[in-house]
Amino acid sequence: MQDNCEEMRINVYSFRYVAFLLVALLLTACGADSGKFKLEGRLRNMNLGEFWVYSTDGALSGFDTIPVRNGRFSYEIELREPATLVVVFPNYSEQPVFAEPGEKVHIKGDATHLKELIIEGTDDNEQMTELRMELNQTTPPDVPKVVGEFIRSHLESPASIYLLQRYFVMSQTPDYQEASKLTKLLIKEQPESGQLILLEKNLKALQGGALKSKLPAFTATDVKGRKVTEKDLKGKVNVVSVWASWSYNSTDMQRRLVNLKKKYGDKLGVVSICVDGGPKDCKQRVERDSVKWSTICDGRMWNTPLLAKFGLADVPANLIADEKGTIVERNLQPQKMEEQIDQLMMKYKVNSLLK
DSSP states (O other), X not given: OHHHHHHHHHHHHHHHHHHHXXXXXXXXXXXXXXXXXXXXXXXXXOOSEEEXXXXXXXXXXXXXXXEXXXXXXXXXXXXXXXXXXXXXXXXXXXXXXXXXXXXXXXXXXXXXXXXXXXXXXXXXXXXXXXXXXXXXXXOGGGHHHHHXXXXXXXXXXXXXXXXXXXXXXXSSXXXXXXXXXXXXXXXXXXXXXXXXXXXXXHHHHHTOSOTTSBOOOOEEEOTTSOEEEGGGOOSSEEEEEEEOTTOHHHHHHHHHHHHHHHHHGGGEEEEEEEOOSOHHHHHHHHHHTTOOSEEEOOSOGGGOHHHHHHTOOSSSEEEEEETTSBEEEESOOHHHHHHHHHHHHHHHHHHHHHO
16 A cells, blocks of 8 residues: 555656646747747739848848748848838838837738838837828828827837827928927837937937038048048039938939039039948948048948938938038938039039139
């Protein structure tokens, strides 16, 4: 009898041990995936290709590539905390995706109608999808109002931080006053957000570069290791441009500046800021495109101090100043920028003949 009891105790202990191991294995398996975020989807009317993805809050260093096969794609990233990813499509349009550790998001739609993409899987992405559908039916003058209402109704959402920067700070017509008001509201709800704290700190500086103001003094190092200051801008017309390799409009702007520089030589002063994450890749691009002026790329992307110095927060972006360093135009589209530079050069030529 005693032997039987002892055997039963051994069996119970063995069972408990095996159960403990199974639970531990399950917890380990769950833990292995708990820090992963997965993005997957399918697009109609697209067979092969690739997307690019970057992060606005440091979750990625530089860019990753998402391959597309038979219209399907899948991407995983290790995360310790929520992050905002931005997917760049082949037509250079962008779509934010709000990532969370352990979550999965699905994208579906038509590659020929990217504005109508459906993103499902988390509340933030589904709310953003609903907003995009509303904005598709909104007239451009009313867009800031609709976006502002969304932000005020979703102060806890990372989507609101993205929208604040996209529509009130990184817009071609930024509204820094409204951005400041919205930032204060968001910080009350998200007091530990590093993005918001930094944005609040920089908003005053972003108001630099206003029309009729002077170009600010600056010192930087370009991708070839040369020191660059405001003294490098000493033409009859001067341009500060912001570009990125993933933005078609900004690379178009750079191509136009290359042609204008050939046309006007030293009469046109140019300094460029590249917001790519890889300075080495930027240097190769600059050399390949025969860019003769200084290009600054420190790998800090949107945290590059020069952006705040010039009050520039978009891609493409630009400031045009006269020979005295007075800003006469800002944030022109590439073709308008080229036309404006030609007009200013003609004006200076006529004035010099009349003297």
